[in-house]
Amino acid sequence: MNNCAFQRFSKEMDMILQSANEELSVSIRKCSCILRLYSWLIDAYILDFFVEDLWKKLPRSWRETMAGADFSEVGMWLSLSQAPRYRSPWPLSLQALRVAVQSACLPRSSGGPAHPLLATHPTPATATPTAQVPPSDGSHECHTTAEVTLRCTHADALREGSGAKGLRRPFLKHVSPKKIHEIFKMADVVCQIAEETGVTCVVDVGSGIGHLARLLSFGHGLSVCCIEAQETLSCRARELDGEIKKFLSKIIPEERLKALPRPSHVTARVGPELEESDFIQMVSQSFQGSFHLAFGIVGLHPCGDLAPYLMQLFVSCSEARFLCIAGCCYMKLTPGIGFPLSSSGNDRDEVMQLSYEAREMACHAIEAYSRNLLHGNAASLKIHCYRATLESIILKNWPMFRRRGLKSIKYDENLQFPDYARKVLSAANLIPPEEDILSEETNECLRCWKQVVCFYSLRLMFAPLVETLILLDRCLFLSLKGVRCKVSPEFDPELSPRSHLLIASKNAEVV
Structure with missing residues (x-):
């Protein structure tokens, strides 16, 4: 490449990169704006659901809608790859939130809708192959x-x-x-x-x-x-x-x-x-x-x-x-x-800024969660309610263990909360008080498992957006x-x- 051609190439590259940088900056600001607006939801710990009464922190229209919706509706709303269908109208704030997140996120599968940024920010045209490598037999002859x-x-x-x-x-x-x-x-x-x-x-x-x-x-x-x-x-x-x-x-x-x-x-x-x-x-x-x-x-x-x-x-x-x-x-x-x-x-x-909670949530499998909701496997998601209920018991008896990482137990239809609590606490060398495990207060929490699932779904909606911002x-x-x-x-x-x-x-x- 002669000097004049190289200068033209460099100038063109600078212009392309400047335009790409501006587009990236705009997309980053869009993601950041949405995440800041809903940081109160994103940064919430699901295990604090009962401890901090997180359900009541949601707008009333959201609570009423989620309480009346079936899990398939929630699953469709959570899935960014298909258009949701509602039995009755959802609040415009929830629908607008979904549209905003969907428009700002990078596509999560190759068959999904293209993100405008990906079409305008391609990898460069490649140069003529010149690199060489010595063969595996140790000789100094190189192969193209x-x-x-x-x-x-x-x-x-x-x-x-x-x-x-x-x-x-x-x-x-x-x-x-x-x-x-x-x-x-x-x-x-x-x-x-x-x-x-x-x-x-x-x-x-x-x-x-x-x-x-x-x-x-x-x-x-x-x-x-x-x-x-x-x-x-x-x-x-x-x-x-x-x-x-x-x-x-x-x-x-x-x-x-x-x-x-x-x-x-x-x-x-x-x-x-x-x-x-x-x-x-x-x-x-x-x-x-x-x-x-x-x-x-x-x-x-x-x-x-x-x-x-x-x-x-x-x-x-x-x-x-x-x-x-x-x-x-x-x-x-x-x-x-x-x-x-x-x-x-x-x-x-x-x-x-992204909190630890936001970055941790970005690693969750939103597709698997949405699929469970869509296919009627929501009962398997009761484990979130179990953990949040157990946190109330832990805070009452061992406040120094609040938000402590505990043994994970996979949910199955035969797993009852008392058995779950005993297994998790015994792994941490704690003896669960039977009166707390079997109390009416505990049972009242367990009856609210759908609310826990819906709250978790609302948070999970932002996971692809957090990952998009990082990328x-x-x-x-x-x-x-x-x-x-x-x-x-x-x-x-x-x-x-x-x-x-x-x-x-x-x-x-x-x-």
């Missing part, structure tokens, strides 16, 4: 992306029907249905970005026992460096690598299997305490010291502050060409460090650093509630 693709053509069979059964099987072993869905979806996205950016090396941070890494390496022919903080998980990952290579040796030609790189596993903790130079050295050694080191950073549900740190690492490392992460555990974000990231959040008079803040952070990115709903939220992937890439000619 095209050559790597040719030696692992069986990867296409992983996405096919009947031909995929033999090749898919080893990748499914020891993997839950949820994880299977996630790793296959994410692997497809990662491989597409790798091809577009000319990268054949991937750094999988927080790799666990390596399910995604094995699919990327043995399934798609990418060189993968796995970085995991726990040595026991890294050891298990190496064992599973050996198992899958042994299995694949029976179904694909030996020369093709030899061409596939095997994941390398490094035990290290990635965070602010890890210097960037040490990170690059660790990755370079893993990829056998390539002189043309270029890689993508991936993370399947990195916890808490790890996701923001990976974003910062991506921005600062010229060797990092793309980023693909799925968020998780927002309640573990450190205020001011993990959120907000964008300067707009820090510079505005009204700083973006848009991350997009704006990257955009302000000159990196174009997008948030894409790649996972089925019914299986994986954290369904979005944050995808960013750099133009190789600009880096």
Whole structure:
């Protein structure tokens, strides 16, 4: 690219980024405005339902409507993917709330309505593939992306029907249905970005026992460096690598299997305490010291502050060409460090703030909850009422244990409250007073279980909005650093509630 062409390109990119930044800022302000307006509801603890008489804090019209509605109506109202139908008119305030939240939220599934921001804030056009990586046999000869693709053509069979059964099987072993869905979806996205950016090396941070890494390496022919903080998980990952290579040796030609790189596993903790130079050295050694080191950073549900740190690492490392992460555990974000990231959040008079309750709620499965309401399984949601009723007993007898994390008990139709209370309290070495467990006051609380479910549903409506705010803040952070990115709903939220992937890439000619 000559100097004049480069200047024109830079000017066009600056204009596009400025426009995108403005749109992101507007969307962020919209989310923040709604969340601030209803913070009294979002920040409420459901276990304080009876302790603080939360039902009476709702507007009277909301209480009357919820009390008269059946659970299927509440489920339809809660679901953002379908138009609700009401037996009788609902208050305009409730209907307007739903519309406001729906319009501000990012889509939660690929088949849902498109968010205007996603259409105007695409990833950049990719450069000609130039990155190279040393082969897995340790020699210094490098292979281009095209050559790597040719030696692992069986990867296409992983996405096919009947031909995929033999090749898919080893990748499914020891993997839950949820994880299977996630790793296959994410692997497809990662491989597409790798091809577009000319990268054949991937750094999988927080790799666990390596399910995604094995699919990327043995399934798609990418060189993968796995970085995991726990040595026991890294050891298990190496064992599973050996198992899958042994299995694949029976179904694909030996020369093709030899061409596939095997994941390398490094035990290290990635965070602010890890210097960037040490990170690059660790990755370079893993990829056998390539002189043309270029890689993508991936993370399947990195916890808490790890996701923001990976974003910062991506921005600062010229060797990092793309980023693909799925968020998780927002309640573990450190205020001011993990959120907000964008300067707009820090510079505005009204700083973006999200309470722990809001961030924790953003991790809940709204689709599963709505489905239970729609399909007549609301009785299974009585567990919220049980916990709120138990909190009243705890506050009366052991006030120092208020809002204490207690053992989770799964509800079933045979589980009665006295049995629930005894199990939960005994796990905390507390002896429940029988007179409180069986009192009329307790029974009166238990009869209000529908109110608890409705209140919980009202709070849960805001969960996708909280997640949207966090994701848009991350997009704006990257955009302000000159990196174009997008948030894409790649996972089925019914299986994986954290369904979005944050995808960013750099133009190789600009880096």
